[in-house]
Amino acid sequence: MPSYRIDLAYDGTGFHGYARNDGVRTIQEELERALATVLGTDVPTVVAGRTDAGVHAWGQVVSLEVAEGLDIERVSRSLAAMLGPEIVVRSVAPASDGFDARFGAVSRTYRYFVDDRPAPNPLHRHIAWHVDAPLDSTAMEEAAAAFVGEHDFASFCRTADGRTTIRRVLSAAWWREADGLVPRAELVAASANHPTANYADVDGGLVVFEITANAFCHQMVRSLVALSVEIGRGRLRVGAIPGIFEARDRNAARGAAPPHGLILWKVEY
């Protein structure tokens, strides 16, 4: 049976996550309903990353097998007309036989946006976590380096169900960047004028995390973000990280950052 790959972006704000869940609005339900209308039959789909409620995606990937080859242009247009503006089909393309978006993935990349200005950009409130304290992004960058490699992430997994919590993190980094709406000079001026915080070292509006791993356990990215922010606030030292890994206990970590700052960025096959 011909296999296809759908690349998907979505604003997760109004959804109870990707995966179907009776009685609540989900991405999967809306996508499969649109596909059933376009294809004239129910078609099961497989997704690369089952994002939680409120989590967004830029580079989500879905695979499906159909009985007959598709008219890709017609399917693309119909899906665009039925979905959106919250769910956007970036492309529909033929895939190799048996392509499986979940088990075929060799790595997933997530990004997380933090806005640590005293006056955060209200136009990014759906996609950035506002932390009301200036963060030491250099210390956070050091923390990110400690996440790289093969580790047991039990302290950072919400549920393990007896399965392995060992994951291989290929890269992890924190950096500052302008928020894309506001010129850098404006940011610095706004921060310098604010009487309630010392933002002298702030050269960008957002603090951004990017992490790539072979796979992630539940709430792993948000737990690593929460830990990093505690370090950025000066409440925890980078040197404490190895002990938190060794504890293999979720209570040793620092909870989970809110979902709305998280974006599934890219999946590699």
Place this chain on the structure above:
Amino acid sequence: MPSYRIDLAYDGTGFHGYARNDGVRTIQEELERALATVLGTDVPTVVAGRTDAGVHAWGQVVSLEVAEGLDIERVSRSLAAMLGPEIVVRSVAPASDGFDARFGAVSRTYRYFVDDRPAPNPLHRHIAWHVDAPLDSTAMEEAAAAFVGEHDFASFCRTADGRTTIRRVLSAAWWREADGLVPRAELVAASANHPTANYADVDGGLVVFEITANAFCHQMVRSLVALSVEIGRGRLRVGAIPGIFEARDRNAARGAAPPHGLILWKVEY
């Protein structure tokens, strides 16, 4: 009486515009209610730009006079706690005696964001108008040049009420830029793979308009944007612009672009 200046950013999505209007939610009402609570008395405010329903602001300015000098740090903290996340007070600062945010302004600057990708970024759907056709941003840049200078903007004003419609545009430009969330290489790849449009000349995700004038009549920016987009779509030539100005007739223009792409960017004094 001591004068103060408040710099304000807001997401206009959930508001019926800036100005007070009985029975509907407005920025002015929420700001003045918060001020009354903090100051213990009603204080009238003056605003630089009375934005329409759905229009956003990054650099809105409000002035007020109070009977006694304010504890700026306390007022800033209290306003931040009561307003937000949709309304963000960027700063509260002393102003020169008699400072008037409206009549003291020498220029206002607006930005307008258009997303012309076949698959627009769903995370920017609140702040960018999705135009489902590749735009010729070079032709739009030529159109912008034709807006600069002192002109009668009657064809681009929703209501004139017999008052002058002559305005002085100090600068106007269209350009392409990455959308701040998506790396440039991703944008080009996504566009190239899309079967329904030729985006070979697209090197950025958003098409951005910036215009500065001494003042604007009602819906002037959105009318100039709508005209520019018609030119970018190839439905109108740049050479038609002088005739549209000369008509002094709103029906000669091309309507108004939707409010959600518009941001009051900056006010100069």
